[in-house]
Amino acid sequence: MPQGQPQKKGFGRLTIIAGIVLVLLIGGIGFGVYHHAQVTDYSALNPKATTKKQIEVKSGSSAQVIATELKDKGVIRSDKAFVHYVDTKNVAELKAGYYLLSPSMTIKELTSKLTQGGSSYPLNGEGTVTVREGENADAIATEVANKTKFSKKEFLAALNDSAFLGRLKDAYPGLLDDAINATDVRYKLEGYLYPATYDVKDATNVREIINQMVANDYTQFSPYFDQIKQSGMNVQQVMTLASLIEREGVSQENRNIIAGVFLNRIKVNMPLASDVAVKYALNTDKANLSNKDVKVDSPYNLYANAGYGPGPFDSPTVSSVKAVLNPQDQDKGYLFFVANLKTGEIYYSKTYDEQLKNTDNVQADNDAVGSASSSSK
Structure with missing residues (x-):
C-alpha cells in the first residue's frame, strides 16, 4: 500500500489537469460557436420593428465605421456580422449620404440600400430648415414657411430690413458691405444664406434663422476675403459670379x-x-428660354445688360467661389459655352460661329429635356 500512494497522487493530478483541459476545450468550442454565430448571423435585429432611424454615412467612411454607427443607433445586432458580410460578399462601395434604416432590415437589405447612395440632406426634417446649393431666397423662404411658424412674407421682408442688415454687417465684418450698398437688388441678403441644414426648433423669430445662415456664410467665405481683394473684385461681384x-x-x-x-x-x-x-x-425654372424671355426688361437680365448684374441670383457654395478666384483655361480665350442638358456635357468656344454649331448639335437633346420638364408640371 505505501508504494501505491504516490500513484494515486499522480493520478489525481492528471485527472485535475484533464478536467481543466476539458473545460477549456468545451469553453473554446462554445466561444467559437458563439463567435461564428456573431459574425455570420445576417438576420434583422428586430423583424417586427416599424420605426426607422436616420443614419449619416460620411464620405470615405470604412465598413467598420459604418457598422459601429449602425450598432450604436440600434439598427443591427453585430458590427462584426456587418463587416463580415461586406468582406465575404464583395459588397460594392458603401456610399455617403443620409439614410432612414430600420432594425427590421437584414444586413443584406441594409448593404443594398447603402450601395445605392443616400440623400444629400437629412431626411427626417424635424426642427430643421435646409438651404440647398443654388437655391434662391424665395425657395428658402418657402422652406422656412413649411418647416416653422414663420411666414414666407416675414422671412423675405427681413432680408431687406435695414436695421437688421446693419447689425449683421457689424457682426460679420467684410461680408455684407457691398451687398447692403447694392442697388436694384431684389433681396439684399440674396446669395448670403449659406447652403446647409439649420436647427430652428428653438428660434423665437425669423431673424434668428437668417442670422444662422449668414453666420455660416461668413465662416465659409471669410478665409477668402484677402484673395477677393487681390482679384480686383469686391465680395458682391464674386458672390454674383x-x-x-x-x-x-x-x-x-x-x-x-x-x-x-x-x-x-x-x-x-x-x-x-x-x-x-x-x-x-422671370421667376421661372423652365429648361429652355424663348427669344422673348431673353429680352425681359430687368436689371437681372444679363443678356441685355453687361457687367455682373445687381447681385447674387442664388446661394453659392465655396466650390463656386473658388472657381471665380481660380479660373481655368482663361488664356484660351473662350467667350461662349453651351450645355447639353441631357448629358451634362459643356462645350466651349471662342467665336460666335463655333457657338452656333455647338448649339445646333445639342438642340435636339435640350428640346427633349425641355418638353419632358414641361409635361411633368
Missing part, C-alpha cells in the same frame, strides 16, 4: 472653366448672357 456658376456647372473643372468664360466676357464688356440670370428675372 459664383451664384451663376453654381447653377451653370456641375463638376469643379467645369465651374473653373465657366468662371474663365465669364471673366473674359467682363474683360471685353460683353454681357454674360446667362440663362440662370434671366430665369431669376
